[in-house]
Amino acid sequence: MASAAEQLAANLNFGVIAKATDLKKRIWFTLGALIVYRLGTWIPLPGVDPHVLGDLFKQSGGGILGMFDMLAGGALHRMTIFALNIMPYISASIILQLMTTVVPSLEAVKKEGEAGRKKINQYTRYLTVVIAAFQAFGIASGLESMSGTRGPAVMMENHMLFRFTAVVTLTGGTLFLMWLGEQITARGIGQGTSLIIMAGIVAELPVAIRNTLELGRTGALPVLVILGILVMAVVVIGVIVFVERAQRRIIVQYPKRQVGNKMFGGESSHLPLKVNTSGVIPPIFASSILLMPVTIAQFASQGGPEWLTTFTAIMGRGQPAYIALYLALIVFFSFFYTAVVFNPVDTADNLKKYGGFIPGIRPGKNTADYLDYVLTRLTVVGAFYLSVLSILPELLISKFSVPFYFGGTSLLIVVSVTMDTVAQIQSHLLAHQYEGLIKKSRLRGRR
Numbered sequence: 001m002a003s004a005a006e007q008l009a010a011n012l013n014f015g016v017i018a019k020a021t022d023l024k025k026r027i028w029f030t031l032g033a034l035i036v037y038r039l040g041t042w043i044p045l046p047g048v049d050p051h052v053l054g055d056l057f058k059q060s061g062g063g064i065l066g067m068f069d070m071l072a073g074g075a076l077h078r079m080t081i082f083a084l085n086i087m088p089y090i091s092a093s094i095i096l097q098l099m100t101t102v103v104p105s106l107e108a109v110k111k112e113g114e115a116g117r118k119k120i121n122q123y124t125r126y127l128t129v130v131i132a133a134f135q136a137f138g139i140a141s142g143l144e145s146m147s148g149t150r151g152p153a154v155m156m157e158n159h160m161l162f163r164f165t166a167v168v169t170l171t172g173g174t175l176f177l178m179w180l181g182e183q184i185t186a187r188g189i190g191q192g193t194s195l196i197i198m199a200g201i202v203a204e205l206p207v208a209i210r211n212t213l214e215l216g217r218t219g220a221l222p223v224l225v226i227l228g229i230l231v232m233a234v235v236v237i238g239v240i241v242f243v244e245r246a247q248r249r250i251i252v253q254y255p256k257r258q259v260g261n262k263m264f265g266g267e268s269s270h271l272p273l274k275v276n277t278s279g280v281i282p283p284i285f286a287s288s289i290l291l292m293p294v295t296i297a298q299f300a301s302q303g304g305p306e307w308l309t310t311f312t313a314i315m316g317r318g319q320p321a322y323i324a325l326y327l328a329l330i331v332f333f334s335f336f337y338t339a340v341v342f343n344p345v346d347t348a349d350n351l352k353k354y355g356g357f358i359p360g361i362r363p364g365k366n367t368a369d370y371l372d373y374v375l376t377r378l379t380v381v382g383a384f385y386l387s388v389l390s391i392l393p394e395l396l397i398s399k400f401s402v403p404f405y406f407g408g409t410s411l412l413i414v415v416s417v418t419m420d421t422v423a424q425i426q427s428h429l430l431a432h433q434y435e436g437l438i439k440k441s442r443l444r445g446r447r
Contacts, residue, residue: 022428023429026188026189026428027188033188033192034184034196034199037180040075040080040081040082040173041072041075041078041203042080043081043082044079045081045083046165046166046169047162047165047166048143070204070410071085071284071287072084072087074204074207081169081172082173082174083139083170083173084135084136084173084174085174085200086178086181086193086196087287088132089124089128089178092125093124094288094333128174133171136169136170136171139170140167141163144162144163177196181195189425189428190424194280194413194416194417194420195421197284197417198413202414212229232392236411237411237415240412241415243275243276243382244274244276244279244415244419245419246274248272248273248274249271249273250271250273251359252269252271252351252356253268253356254268254269273342273375273378274382276386277338277341277342277375277378277379278333278338278341278382281333282329282330282332282334282337282383283412283413285329285333285337286326286329286333290325290326323391326394327390330387334383335379335383338382342375345368347371348367348371349368351367352367358370386412389411390412393410
């Protein structure tokens with residue numbers, strides 16, 4: 001199986017994909033959905049002057065608000081119908097996952113299998129509506145405080161109508177993206193939510209590179225710094241690919257058993273544990289949690305109370321409080337999400353059920369403790385790796401005034417999502433090859 005997958009990956013080309021009709025349909029559906037998403041990031045919010053808002057964003061943007069705009073594909077500074085992007089849905093998912101570990105009733109629902117998963121997804125959608133409406137109202141109130149206080153008016157004069165329009169439009173935009181992500185996951189290729197975030201990052205990359213080169217041309221940014229950033233990007237991509245593919249393989253032995261005069265079993269296998277089990281989830285979750293209060297505060301600070309201005313200044317780019325909180329959330333979600341996706345006790349029970357054991361480790365509780373010990377050490381390494389990648393853009397912006405957030409976090413999202421999508425394409429192609437072999441064998445059998 002491994003050799004077949006490697007050979008398929010080596011021969012992966014457009015000709016092979018063209019022969020797989022179902023895969024081709026999935027790819028076209030995914031591309032079409034992402035194009036729809038990008039078109040929506042250019043449709044302005046009714047009642048807002050995007051040009052005036054863009055100028056104000058350049059003056060006061062930065063910090064986590066700049067990161068939010070990067071994840072939203074520029075929809076925030078243009079204040080479009082997708083300005084909230086899919087972040088409220090991610091925030092709702094985080095809250096529900098946390099609640100399933102502390103609320104017994106939700107934990108019981110989660111254990112109901114497919115029916116429980118559907119209920120949790122429905123609760124997540126309801127909570128997404130609440131969070132999106134709350135954030136949309138905060139943004140609308142912030143735009144009201146900005147209107148007329150710093151130059152030309154940002155929005156229409158009828159504030160009540162604007163609030164209603166903004167809340168309905170921004171909430172509807174988030175719900176549409178949530179639905180679009182689910183459709184991509186079900187009918188397309190890859191994980192829909194991650195692909196939407198990746199599409200926003202990649203779409204803003206040409207503009208970010210152009211602005212950086214323009215600063216180099218005018219002398220505002222040294223050429224050596226630009227070259228250093230390019231070299232760093234290549235090195236970071238290499239490190240991401242290496243770590244994301246790195247595994248700790250635990251040997252699992254299965255005992256021999258005799259059936260009649262024949263011996264079966266006795267083979268050894270391995271249990272692969274990824275170094276970064278949580279993947280891109282911790283940085284995305286951490287950003288989503290921070291974005292909920294900070295985005296509203298940064299908009300509302302324009303002409304608002306002094307404590308909001310102080311709060312947004314503390315949470316600005318490169319500020320120690322923001323960096324410390326961001327890193328703490330990344331470490332927390334690294335351990336939390338790893339515990340969600342991998343349960344050492346269940347794995348040890350399954351090994352014991354099928355007669356497997358780790359050499360030198362007694363089955364049952366000892367195996368679970370050993371797996372937990374190995375996984376904890378791997379998670380420490382993975383959390384450190386994610387923390388270093390996530391802090392890179394902040395250092396670049398605060399030390400060298402690099403005018404974009406295309407650093408470690410965004411590179412991690414782009415590279416990881418690309419690798420996962422390519423892996424899914426290879427899986428579909430492998431299944432297509434096997435289907436072709438089965439059809440040929442059936443035809444030969446009929447002859």
